[in-house]
Amino acid sequence: MNDTDTIHPPATDPASPIITMDQVVKRFGEATVLDHLDFQVAKGEKVTIIGPSGSGKSTVLRILMTLETINEGMIYVGGQPLWHEIQNGQPVPAGEAHLRAMRKQMGMVFQQFNLFPHMTVLRNITESPIHVLGLSKDKATRRARKYLELVGMTEHAEKFPSQLSGGQQQRVAIARALAMHPSIMLFDEPTSALDPELVGEVLTVIKRLSEEHDLTMLLVTHEMEFARQFSDRVCFFDKGVIVEQGPPEEIFTEPKVERTREFLKNVVPAQP
Numbered sequence: 455m456n457d458t459d460t461i462h463p464p465a466t467d468p469a470s471p472i473i474t475m476d477q478v479v480k481r482f483g484e485a486t487v488l489d490h491l492d493f494q495v496a497k498g499e500k501v502t503i504i505g506p507s508g509s510g511k512s513t514v515l516r517i518l519m520t521l522e523t524i525n526e527g528m529i530y531v532g533g534q535p536l537w538h539e540i541q542n543g544q545p546v547p548a549g550e551a552h553l554r555a556m557r558k559q560m561g562m563v564f565q566q567f568n569l570f571p572h573m574t575v576l577r578n579i580t581e582s583p584i585h586v587l588g589l590s591k592d593k594a595t596r597r598a599r600k601y602l603e604l605v606g607m608t609e610h611a612e613k614f615p616s617q618l619s620g621g622q623q624q625r626v627a628i629a630r631a632l633a634m635h636p637s638i639m640l641f642d643e644p645t646s647a648l649d650p651e652l653v654g655e656v657l658t659v660i661k662r663l664s665e666e667h668d669l670t671m672l673l674v675t676h677e678m679e680f681a682r683q684f685s686d687r688v689c690f691f692d693k694g695v696i697v698e699q700g701p702p703e704e705i706f707t708e709p710k711v712e713r714t715r716e717f718l719k720n721v722v723p724a725q726p
């Protein structure tokens with residue numbers, strides 16, 4: 455059933471999912487990119503999304519970040535409808551103020567870092583905490599330095615993005631997202647634009663975050679070995695639905711569905 459007419463917000467007890475996608479449909483023109491997708495993520499869970507090119511992986515993250523709209527279905531983040539507001543008990547399309555408030559719960563790291571080129575590293579990180587969260591310059595700077603330390607970039611605070619390697623820029627982008635204190639971090643192929651020798655430093659930071667912080671993390675990646683180490687759950691997407699999901703040891707060693715096996719055969723090197 456498509457649930458746009460009635461609404462059943464999930465209970466807000468801690469055990470309920472922090473993200474619920476309920477029968478979500480996303481179309482670009484004639485193409486159906488998400489096809490009645492059901493997807494839930496528990497608070498604190500580390501979930502990796504894998505799948506062939508064009509299967510809708512990035513679209514899921516972009517919809518959660520409110521960068522793309524949905525055509526049908528309901529999404530709840532932290533128990534609140536993401537794309538809808540409730541009026542007279544009915545869901546209606548959300549206004550900009552609601553979307554802005556919901557967006558604050560999430561931080562996103564993109565393939566192409568997306569740092570502001572004309573700002574120093576420090577200003578890249580303090581900008582939103584000052585202008586969106588209303589922090590004082592001092593407080594935002596202290597917060598920025600804390601996250602720069604976490605990503606190992608303290609000594610680069612006064613540099614501009616063009617003076618940094620891709621791996622360093624991506625670590626700054628992670629610090630920038632964290633400085634907004636999101637409860638959910640979305641990583642969209644964070645290493646795929648990097649030279650191979652720079653991938654490790656970014657994955658190390660993401661791994662450390664996953665181990666030391668109580669964040670809910672969603673990662674789209676083609677780095678299967680990393681997915682194996684990082685994830686509580688791996689979801690294999692194909693043609694806009696989850697074909698198979700489970701703990702990494704299950705998905706990578708004994709996938710049950712033929713399409714998952716075919717995909718993994720082509721992307722995971724055979725074990726010696």
Ligand SMILES: Nc1ncnc2c1ncn2[C@@H]1O[C@H](COP(=O)(O)OP(=O)(O)OP(=O)(O)O)[C@@H](O)[C@H]1O
Binds near residue numbers: 505510511
């Ligand atoms: N803004 C857009 N306008 C039109 N089509 C789009 C748009 N964004 C994505 N698509 C199409 O939607 C489909 C899913 O895209 P998406 O980026 O989610 O795939 P993906 O699984 O992340 O792929 P990849 O691994 O190649 O990044 C693709 O066919 C893509 O061409």
